Amino acid sequence: MNLLIDVLSGLCLLAGSFLCLTGAIGLVRLPDMFCRLHAASLNETLGTPLILLGLILQVGLTLTSAKLALIVLFVLATNPTATHAMSRAALHSGERPIVDPEAQEKSSSKS
């Protein structure tokens, strides 16, 4: 039973870390602000609760795991809101997503 919980928590931690890492790589490598925001935010919104779930499995059912569960709820509530706010702010300040890459290359690119 203990071994099963350990393996499960290890899998959750690994999956969460992998997602956060690929989100960070996407943040650097993708061409457009909206693509980057999409990569970073989506990956983190799943990755962070997975990491916290792995930690909850490690700790067991105590006060600490209740606090960690509250943090998961908080992250799930605030991360999409922050992404929404950031993309609205970008639209407001004039950024537009790249829709046609060839037309973008022909005209002068903003970034």
Add this chain to the structure above:
Amino acid sequence: MIDTLTGLFNYWVAVILMMTGLYVVVAQNNLVKKLVGLGLFQASIFIFYISIGKVAGGAPPIIEPGVELYSNPLPHVLILTAIVVGVATTAVGLSLVVRISESYGSVEENDINQADRLAELETGDDQA
């Protein structure tokens, strides 16, 4: 030699960060950036102090049954005070910058010094 390196590494990095912050304060022209540099300087000093207080193998200084060795609580207290005072001085500095920007029209140190020199020349001409 390795012992010195691992023992003093934290302090050296804190000193390098301190010098980066100091360089931003001294060499950059923009007043807001100077304040950010001051913040970097302050944070590196906090790192230095907390590194002094760490005891190898110790626990956070919250007394729990069964734990024998704790880290030193005194630097924590001093740095708590320092952090809050730091944000208070940053706030006052920023309000000064806002007033300077409204009065001189710019927050670049070059422009402000030039405007001051011009004003001095004018009043000097009036008085002479």
Add this chain to the structure above:
Amino acid sequence: MLLSLLLAVAIAALRLRDLFAVVMLFGIYSLLTALFFMDLDAVDVAFTEAAVGAGVSTILLLAALRLVGRYEKPHRHNPLLPLVVVCATGAALIYGLSDAPRFGDANAPAQTHVAPRYLSEGPAETGLPNVVTAVLASYRGFDTLGETVVVFTAGLAVLLLLGMSSPSPIPDFGSEDDQRMQRHAAKGLIPFILLYALYVQFHGDFGAGGGFQAGVIFAAGLVLYDLVLGHLHTRQVIQDGLLIRLGALGVLIYGCVGLYSLLSGQPYLDYSALAKDPVHGQHLGILLVELGVGLTVFSIITLIYYAFSARRVKA
């Protein structure tokens, strides 16, 4: 590892010209510093640094950027002299640190002077497991009183410099209909943020927390309200006149606790005069004092943010 990240962030903040990015990097720097403090067992300090450095400082810098201008003008100046000065100072400091006690040494002079007494006698004398709160509020109560007065003075200074203009009657961003999603999310989160601030205030005796962190988190909840729903509404929720009175009240509570001890024949800020049993007296004194600190910090930080937020951008 964390330290090399800090160095990278500091050098990037040095080189960039876009001040918005510089302020964001400063926020990241504060967050990395908070993580570093967690690594060094300084939980209270990490909490405060994350709340104050990555939260309030960044917000105040952004509010000032809105009034001042986002881009730094390119300048041509000779960086040689500052670089020489900075390198010489750094070299002198590193040379001076060459016989500093090694990192983590349990026999360093810092660890052997007064800290063992705080750790062994603190919980017995004050009744609190959190030694940092006990030292902050009881053993070093004078420093904390000075700090509270400094925060209050900073609020006064910002009021003198910026004043408090009345909120603009023009409806600002918050009442637009397409801000619906942020409004709903904020309305759902703000009660929990304020509740968490109260939890941190009263739980500071047993875990990481205390008056400063609680005041900052409470102010952060109000700042969120201001950002999403507009300054007009926030000023109707808590008026600035109330805030300055709350700030003064916090300092007054702290001072009066000490005065009560003085009038009872004990030294100033000796909490054992507050109750028949010295330990209960200490507990009561620390509770009152942390309340005063939390009240002052919350009201002054909110007041400073109001002053920046109400200032109209001069064209």
